[in-house]
Amino acid sequence: MNDTEGDWIPDPDHSPEPEGFRARLAALWWLRSYATPWRGQIVIMFLAAMIGVAASTVVPLVIEAIVNGPIKRGDRGELLPMFLAVFGLGAAEAGLIAYRRWIQSIAVLTIERNMRDDFYAHLQQLSVSFHDRWGTGQLLSRATSDLSTIRRFFGFGAIYLVINVAQYVAVIILLIVTYWPLGILVAAGTIPVIALSKRFGAGYSLVSRRMQDQQGDLATWAEESASGIRVTKAFGRGPWLSRRFMEHADQVRTSQLDMVQLLGRFWSLLMLIPNLTMALVVLLGTLAVAHGAMTLGALVAFVALLVLLQWPVIDIGWILAMAEEAATASMRLIEVFNTAPTITDPVTPIPLVRPRGRLAFESVEFQFHDADAPTLRDVTLTIEPGETVAIVGATGSGKSVLTSLPSRLHDVTGGRITLDGVDIRDLGLTELRRVVSTAFEDPVLFSMSVRENLTLGRPDATDADIEAALELAQATFVHELPWGLDTRIGEQGLSLSGGQRQRLALARAVVARPTVLVLDDPLSALDVHTEALVERSLANVLGETTGLVVVHRPSTVALADRVALLQNGTLAAVGTHSELMQIPAYAEILSVEDPYERAS
Numbered sequence: 001m002n003d004t005e006g007d008w009i010p011d012p013d014h015s016p017e018p019e020g021f022r023a024r025l026a027a028l029w030w031l032r033s034y035a036t037p038w039r040g041q042i043v044i045m046f047l048a049a050m051i052g053v054a055a056s057t058v059v060p061l062v063i064e065a066i067v068n069g070p071i072k073r074g075d076r077g078e079l080l081p082m083f084l085a086v087f088g089l090g091a092a093e094a095g096l097i098a099y100r101r102w103i104q105s106i107a108v109l110t111i112e113r114n115m116r117d118d119f120y121a122h123l124q125q126l127s128v129s130f131h132d133r134w135g136t137g138q139l140l141s142r143a144t145s146d147l148s149t150i151r152r153f154f155g156f157g158a159i160y161l162v163i164n165v166a167q168y169v170a171v172i173i174l175l176i177v178t179y180w181p182l183g184i185l186v187a188a189g190t191i192p193v194i195a196l197s198k199r200f201g202a203g204y205s206l207v208s209r210r211m212q213d214q215q216g217d218l219a220t221w222a223e224e225s226a227s228g229i230r231v232t233k234a235f236g237r238g239p240w241l242s243r244r245f246m247e248h249a250d251q252v253r254t255s256q257l258d259m260v261q262l263l264g265r266f267w268s269l270l271m272l273i274p275n276l277t278m279a280l281v282v283l284l285g286t287l288a289v290a291h292g293a294m295t296l297g298a299l300v301a302f303v304a305l306l307v308l309l310q311w312p313v314i315d316i317g318w319i320l321a322m323a324e325e326a327a328t329a330s331m332r333l334i335e336v337f338n339t340a341p342t343i344t345d346p347v348t349p350i351p352l353v354r355p356r357g358r359l360a361f362e363s364v365e366f367q368f369h370d371a372d373a374p375t376l377r378d379v380t381l382t383i384e385p386g387e388t389v390a391i392v393g394a395t396g397s398g399k400s401v402l403t404s405l406p407s408r409l410h411d412v413t414g415g416r417i418t419l420d421g422v423d424i425r426d427l428g429l430t431e432l433r434r435v436v437s438t439a440f441e442d443p444v445l446f447s448m449s450v451r452e453n454l455t456l457g458r459p460d461a462t463d464a465d466i467e468a469a470l471e472l473a474q475a476t477f478v479h480e481l482p483w484g485l486d487t488r489i490g491e492q493g494l495s496l497s498g499g500q501r502q503r504l505a506l507a508r509a510v511v512a513r514p515t516v517l518v519l520d521d522p523l524s525a526l527d528v529h530t531e532a533l534v535e536r537s538l539a540n541v542l543g544e545t546t547g548l549v550v551v552h553r554p555s556t557v558a559l560a561d562r563v564a565l566l567q568n569g570t571l572a573a574v575g576t577h578s579e580l581m582q583i584p585a586y587a588e589i590l591s592v593e594d595p596y597e598r599a600s
């Protein structure tokens with residue numbers, strides 16, 4: 001269909017095969033769960049719509065009566081009530097439409113909000129590995145444009161689908177009643193309409209899926225370009241990125257044009273059907289009137305009714321397009337909703353009564369979803385309550401992956417991790433994460449106030465708790481910010497320096513007063529002076545808590561009671577710093593990281 005197809009990156013686990021009619025119908029049917037709370041309003045809406053349809057359908061019949069009555073007989077007296085009837089019906093229809101729109105808007109906008117809330121809540125539950133695999137834009141586009149598509153369908157498509165089908169059926173019945181031979185002829189025109197619609201629907205859904213996925217990719221590009229703006233500017237690659245972005249934007253445009261083209265072709269064929277029918281009806285109707293089989297009034301009514309039929313048929317074009325787009329959009333949402341969170345609470349969580357913090361890795365193995373080999377193998381390590389173990393390893397050896405395991409950001413794929421002898425998978429997630437606190441290598445802060453960032457893990461922390469954590473992390477600089485603790489941090493903490501962000505992230509980890517503290521390279525962005533200060537206060541905290549700390553510098557190793565050397569995903573040695581200094585690989589990692597240390 002177009003030459004950009006090769007570049008189209010499909011969603012994870014999604015095959016770009018066309019979905020069958022049943023699947024598309026099922027996707028639309030899935031939406032009903034969101035509509036059911038609005039049952040009452042929907043019934044009123046449809047009643048209002050039906051009365052509107054009836055009002056507009058009756059008008060031609062009144063006209064028939066006018067033609068056959070007052071006009072034929074020249075009786076002006078009857079004209080006024082009939083005129084008033086037509087006028088009244090028109091006014092009633094307008095009023096009902098306004099009323100329907102009003103309750104419909106409330107229902108539809110609420111449905112959209114509820115779906116978005118559910119989607120967000122589900123995303124929060126999905127594991128880190130899900131988010132690793134899915135581009136942000138794909139999720140963003142689902143939460144925005146796909147939901148708008150569904151809202152449009154609920155707001156217009158669904159209701160007009162029902163209205164038009166009702167109007168179609170009502171008019172056909174009236175036509176058959178008015179003059180059945182011509183009525184049957186018009187009814188037969190339904191068959192090509194259905195056949196055409198089916199063919200169009202299959203083609204359109206395929207292109208609309210492609211377009212919606214491409215929009216997701218485009219959103220990913222936009223998001224990454226915005227968050228990586230410093231890098232692209234520094235490398236002067238703005239124009240190059242713009243070109244790449246435009247290529248993606250162009251793919252979306254091509255798909256949209258394909259959609260318009262499909263709809264246009266479908267539409268012109270669709271228009272042909274009522275127009276042909278009209279020509280036939282006028283021809284055969286005139287003959288019927290000439291032969292006295294039909295009255296003139298009946299023919300006029302017939303033609304007026306037929307005009308009413310034209311819109312439902314023509315409308316089928318955009319209604320189907322809307323329905324197909326909504327089906328695609330809900331399929332894209334269902335894909336995410338159907339992804340069950342892999343890291344969940346156990347059925348009956350074992351409560352931790354006064355956790356002591358004995359953390360044990362027992363033959364732990366970890367392999368990423370689509371990796372060929374495990375990232376961690378046979379990791380066995382027990383950290384006693386209050387003990388601190390430092391993890392030392394070359395870059396890429398699996399240190400960060402190891403630190404993600406105790407708080408169950410990833411689940412082990414072999415062996416187990418226990419806390420006070422209980423497999424962490426048997427503990428409630430919230431409880432586990434209150435006991436085990438983690439500070440990550442990449443200190444992500446949210447665009448909220450410093451206070452909110454700090455108390456993320458413990459919303460009930462007091463000012464004294466916060467102050468103690470800030471002292472410990474040498475992060476008292478926050479008091480010098482324009483609004484102190486209430487200063488809003490820019491998106492991703494951009495308005496703070498790397499070292500400041502790292503210290504806030506460290507404070508955030510300790511403010512929760514965890515029993516087990518996991519720190520992934522917590523001091524990498526600090527100058528030697530600040531590092532020494534943080535180390536000193538960190539030593540105090542680690543004195544009481546169980547610590548697992550990734551370190552790169554010999555000075556930080558001093559914080560630990562024991563050191564574990566991680567090599568190629570497995571623990572090559574565990575012992576004290578001086579014991580491990582006998583191992584060349586260990587000595588090399590620590591000394592390469594700190595050439596001055598080696599010199600001294």
Ligand SMILES: Nc1ncnc2c1ncn2[C@@H]1O[C@H](COP(=O)(O)OP(=O)(O)OP(=O)(O)O)[C@@H](O)[C@H]1O
Nearest residue numbers: 132368371375393394395396397398399400401402
């Ligand atoms: N989401 C992921 N999917 C697949 N592989 C991954 C993923 N994250 C990390 N890896 C791989 O796992 C290995 C270990 O990565 P890890 O981040 O634990 O290294 P590290 O020891 O922390 O390194 P550094 O010192 O640079 O922080 C690497 O080979 C990396 O490519």
Ligand SMILES: [Mg+2]
Nearest residue numbers: 399400401441
């Ligand atoms: Mg790392």
